[in-house]
Amino acid sequence: MDNDILKNNLEFITDEENETYAEIKNMLLQPCKMIQKVSLSVNSYQEVVDLWINYKNNNTEIQDYLIKSAFIFHKNQFNHILLYHSNNLDSTLLMCKVGEKYKNITIDNDVMKNIDYFTNFRPNFIATYY
Numbered sequence: 030m031d032n033d034i035l036k037n038n039l040e041f042i043t044d045e046e047n048e049t050y051a052e053i054k055n056m057l058l059q060p061c062k063m064i065q066k067v068s069l070s071v072n073s074y075q076e077v078v079d080l081w082i083n084y085k086n087n088n089t090e091i092q093d094y095l096i097k098s099a100f101i102f103h104k105n106q107f108n109h110i111l112l113y114h115s116n117n118l119d120s121t122l123l124m125c126k127v128g129e130k131y132k133n134i135t136i137d138n139d140v141m142k143n144i145d146y147f148t149n150f151r152p153n154f155i156a157t158y159y
Contacts, residue, residue: 052127053134056110056158064156067095071115074122078133081124099155109159114138116151 071077083089084100091097103111103124111124121141125132141147 049125049127049130049132052108053110053123053125053132056108056125057123059158061112062157062159064154065095066152066154067093067099067113068153069093069096069113069115070117070153072117074113074115074118074120074133074135077113077115077122077124095155102157107159109157112156112158114141114152114154116153 069077080089080091080096081100081103084091084097085104091100099111099113102109103126105126108127109125112121113124114121118138119142120135120137123132123134123136125134138147146152
């Protein structure tokens, strides 16, 4: 299992031969299945990954209902992406599950910086793709 955040966006974009990344790209091209504002705000996406690992491996109790529900969803058996955006960061975290692999990828928010909703209201949110 890969739990480290992928720092190189170019690897994600150009690795066409990797079936895992191809599946992730295909899911992202589908309409979002759910989007929800959340209260969780972090200074680094590593905080979210660490929280996920502790929840998954140690059954750590999560008090926030929406975050707990997102992590329950993330443990499901089917392929999906759990997208998380923290309002004070210039990137977005993709927590992906493809087969038995978990991949965590950060992507830059170049497009979101130009959308009024995100610049004016600065929400933290989660979204799902599958």
